[in-house]
Amino acid sequence: MQRSTVLWVVLLICGAAFLLGRAAFSARGMGNAYVRMVPQAVDAAHPQGRWQAVEPVAPAEYWRAQAATPGQTTVRWSAANTVGIWVAAFFTLAVLSFLAGDNPAYKIAESVLVGVSAAYWMVVSFWEVLVPNLLGRLAPAVVRAWALPGLEADADLFYLVPLVLGVLLLWRLSPRGAWIARWPMAFIIGVFCGLRLVTFIHADFLSQIRNTIVPLAVVERGRLSLWDSLRNLTLVMGVLSCLVYFFFSVEHRGLVGKVAHVGTWFLMITFGAAFGYTVMGRIALLAIRLEFLFDDWLWLIDPYKRRVLEEGVTLLQGLGGLG
Amino acid sequence: MYRHLRDLDRRWVFLLMLLAVAVPILLQSRFPETPSALSRAVFEQIESLAPGDRVLLAFDYDPASAGELQPMATSFVYHCAKKGLRLYFLALWPVGSQMIERTIQEVIDKDFPELVYGRDYVDLGYKSGGEGVIKVILTDIRQLFSTDARGTPVDRIPMMADVRSIRQMKLIVSISAGTPGTKEWVQYAVTPYPDELRIVAGCTGVQAPLMYPYIPDQLPGLLGAIKGAAEYEELVMRTYGGATLSGTYTEARRRMGPQLVAHVLMILLIIAGNAIYFAERRKGVR
Numbered sequence: 001m002q003r004s005t006v007l008w009v010v011l012l013i014c015g016a017a018f019l020l021g022r023a024a025f026s027a028r029g030m031g032n033a034y035v036r037m038v039p040q041a042v043d044a045a046h047p048q049g050r051w052q053a054v055e056p057v058a059p060a061e062y063w064r065a066q067a068a069t070p071g072q073t074t075v076r077w078s079a080a081n082t083v084g085i086w087v088a089a090f091f092t093l094a095v096l097s098f099l100a101g102d103n104p105a106y107k108i109a110e111s112v113l114v115g116v117s118a119a120y121w122m123v124v125s126f127w128e129v130l131v132p133n134l135l136g137r138l139a140p141a142v143v144r145a146w147a148l149p150g151l152e153a154d155a156d157l158f159y160l161v162p163l164v165l166g167v168l169l170l171w172r173l174s175p176r177g178a179w180i181a182r183w184p185m186a187f188i189i190g191v192f193c194g195l196r197l198v199t200f201i202h203a204d205f206l207s208q209i210r211n212t213i214v215p216l217a218v219v220e221r222g223r224l225s226l227w228d229s230l231r232n233l234t235l236v237m238g239v240l241s242c243l244v245y246f247f248f249s250v251e252h253r254g255l256v257g258k259v260a261h262v263g264t265w266f267l268m269i270t271f272g273a274a275f276g277y278t279v280m281g282r283i284a285l286l287a288i289r290l291e292f293l294f295d296d297w298l299w300l301i302d303p304y305k306r307r308v309l310e311e312g313v314t315l316l317q318g319l320g321g322l323g
Numbered sequence: 324m325y326r327h328l329r330d331l332d333r334r335w336v337f338l339l340m341l342l343a344v345a346v347p348i349l350l351q352s353r354f355p356e357t358p359s360a361l362s363r364a365v366f367e368q369i370e371s372l373a374p375g376d377r378v379l380l381a382f383d384y385d386p387a388s389a390g391e392l393q394p395m396a397t398s399f400v401y402h403c404a405k406k407g408l409r410l411y412f413l414a415l416w417p418v419g420s421q422m423i424e425r426t427i428q429e430v431i432d433k434d435f436p437e438l439v440y441g442r443d444y445v446d447l448g449y450k451s452g453g454e455g456v457i458k459v460i461l462t463d464i465r466q467l468f469s470t471d472a473r474g475t476p477v478d479r480i481p482m483m484a485d486v487r488s489i490r491q492m493k494l495i496v497s498i499s500a501g502t503p504g505t506k507e508w509v510q511y512a513v514t515p516y517p518d519e520l521r522i523v524a525g526c527t528g529v530q531a532p533l534m535y536p537y538i539p540d541q542l543p544g545l546l547g548a549i550k551g552a553a554e555y556e557e558l559v560m561r562t563y564g565g566a567t568l569s570g571t572y573t574e575a576r577r578r579m580g581p582q583l584v585a586h587v588l589m590i591l592l593i594i595a596g597n598a599i600y601f602a603e604r605r606k607g608v609r
Binding site: 096099100120121124125128129133148149150151152153195199200202203204207208210211270273274277278279280281282283284285286287288289290291294300301303304305 | 334337340341344345348349351387388389390391417449450451454455458469470474475476478509510511514515527528529531532536537540541547548549550569570571573574577578581582585586589
């Protein structure tokens, strides 16, 4: 047996033993989710309708409810939410396991993510784009009766144009006449170019030039502000030297070469800062996944005080009321 | 030692990083935060508003970036609610809608039950179209938002009665993880109307460096990544918080413990890597 296989088997056995021990011998257990059933009024004539909203609650709330009224069913253990926590924990570990090497658990997680994302986007596009923005404009009465009772729009036949363009775009899938899809594509590219060009010139090009025109010697209340002056000087020097670095029509020699070299330093510092920010972001993402594992799944920490019972209500009282 | 470090399997580095993040979480370590000028600017922009002023909160992120951005969203909503501002939530990301619902449940429903939906806050939900949405609602909000996220026609929502466009908002708060997000709000909303609209933002670490060129004229305040979130959380809770507040309001500061230890490890690894590189170069190893 390979060394890595042995390591994986040992790790899995240790992990399973820990989970079993924690679930079986801990008074609080782990990875359970609870909900409160809230009856919903259908209308004024039926204040206690057959509908029930399901609100997630903290475990402490369940234990409190059981201690007060053993056997109550208003606050109850939720199989669906509990399975959700365990599935989320499995996929978190499956994705992290890729760090040790490619493996079937990671492949499963990856495939599920891709499948779920694709399906989610299809559903969102249908309900958030096609139904309200197209069907709702072409046949508002039908959409109101079928799906969106709050829709307030009048029929607008102008929306036949995007419908036709959309159909033409789908022509790309056809084995013949795929060129027809170029027309709506040209329309999309043209519109976005126009929209973004104006915005870019205004917000990025002109505004950035204006933001760079700053006084190199900042005088406040008759005194030179050294810090602000240094900041502005660095800003202007950075912009000019980076521009010189990207100016390739002149050979980078002599004075131009030295200024371009300063530009590379500014660029390196910028890349370093961006890398630092990225590291911070990635560590934050890892932290929240570990927090989920330790808090929601393993119940090792309790930063939200979700499993804290006030004095007088003991856990055993709560658990005793389970039956 | 040198040979051992040089040939170190990278999985040991992963394990070290895992421990560097996991141990502070298990110990629930927290460190003091000193707010930076940018975080103070965000805080001051909201502080300068009067009770009843309209604030547009754009939740342009999803659960993948919630680790960094949710603490900001929580603090923004808490701060605005404490100030008595009228909150208009919307999202340009599909899952942003769920993030709005989550924040409303965790902050407004729990700690501000006196706030009334439709009078003090409204959830306009998600609208597809990215920057196109911003362009349209700058002139006519009803053209795209005919109903709120709950399906209620906006004309029946009291706080929408006299709102024609988002140019009537006193401040835009953008919480963003990418495109469309803060950059688009700056480009399409604030830059064309510098005298009417102001914006403050909180964004992910990956996105933050791209926002710096807009500071301070187009973007007066920015919370960059979890560090910015922790600083702003510190400012808000120091001013408005109390001892009884739940763990929801300490999320960002709690996550700075793992950051500190992981960054120290990262620095040590970079130093070790460079030391090995220069040692090998001195020996003539290529």
